[in-house]
Each structure stands twice: as structure tokens, then as C-alpha cells.
Amino acid sequence: DQQVKQNSPSLSVQEGRISILNCDYTNSMFDYFLWYKKYPAEGPTFLISISSIKDKNEDGRFTVFLNKSAKHLSLHIVPSQPGDSAVYFCAASASGNQFYFGTGTSLTVIP
């Protein structure tokens, strides 16, 4: 059973607008969450993380929000740029052990 879910397989956003990527999880033991970005034929690269003691973490244009009661996190990209077009994976772990990945959301930023 999938413990991390990304229910939107794809998303298209106009350049300059906000991209919001969503992720849900089922395991209440998860305490560390990450977003990875993946270009075709490359390995995932780390984007931003958040631990369960926080509800928001910001890094430049990227902000991750965590709602523990809803077991939901989201990644906001503001403003979106064409170079942000990639597949975004949400991942979660409990105490730094195995990472569980979502299925990914393919973001297309339209110039």
C-alpha cells in the first residue's frame, strides 16, 4: 500500500504564476519530508525539506508547507519559471531511515 501519494500526475502553469504541488501520506510516524526534482534521464536532486516540528520552510522561490493533522504537504513555487519544468517527487521518512516516494507530478511551466 502506498504510504506517500501524489494524486496529480501532471500540472501546467503559466510562467510567473504560482505552482502548487500536493502530497499526502498515511504513516503518522513520518517525521521528515523532502521534495526532489527530476529531469529526464537524470537522478532526482534534492530541492527542499521540512521536519515535523515545523509547518513551513522557505528557500528562495520554493516553500514547503506541512499540515500534520491532515497528513498533507505542499510545495509552492513562486514565481514559476520554464526551467522549473520537471517531475517533482515528494518523499517521507521516519527517523531518517527508508525514504518512501510518491509517484511524482510532472510540472510544465508555459512561457
Place this chain on the structure above:
Amino acid sequence: EPEVTQTPSHQVTQMGQEVILRCVPISNHLYFYWYRQILGQKVEFLVSFYNNEISEKSEIFDDQFSVERPDGSNFTLKIRSTKLEDSAMYFCASITRDTEAFFGQGTRLTVV
């Protein structure tokens, strides 16, 4: 910036043959992982390795798969008798405690 290195970048093998995928993790990292992604599907966990032994493995990681860290630097994934459905991108990752995982660029395995 430190990086995880994987070789080869692309491996073509005949069904039933053995393959070894190699990874050089970041030197001070403690946990090592193999993931794979079949074309068009999600990234799947295969196995995690800590303190020279497997700490967790998925149902995908059956008796045909094995991992080892033969010389303290390389981290290998062996598939003893490849099947067509083993064709995928295989990613190695390493991590220290409480940090994000660093992924290699992947090895594309094609079983024909």
C-alpha cells in the same frame, strides 16, 4: 559539491544474465539505498544498507537481488538472472543521519 557516482550509465544485457550495478556513495555517509524507476512508473524502493548489512528491503528485492559493499567505498547491486521486467533506471543514494539523500545519475538497465 560531493556527489554519488554510478557506473555504467547504460547496461544492456540478455535475459537470464547476471548484472552488477556499481555506485560510489559520498564518503562520510552511513546509509545507502537502491531505488529503481520503470519507465513511466513511480520511483520504487529496493533496499537500504547500513553498517554492512541490509536494514530494510522491499518485496521487489527477492532472491535474485543482492547488495554488498566489498571494499568500504563501492556499493553494488547484483541481479543474478535478469528478467525483462528488470529493465529500469536504477538509482543509488546515500545519506548521513538527518540529511537529505544524494542520488546518483542512475544506470539504465535494458534486458533484451
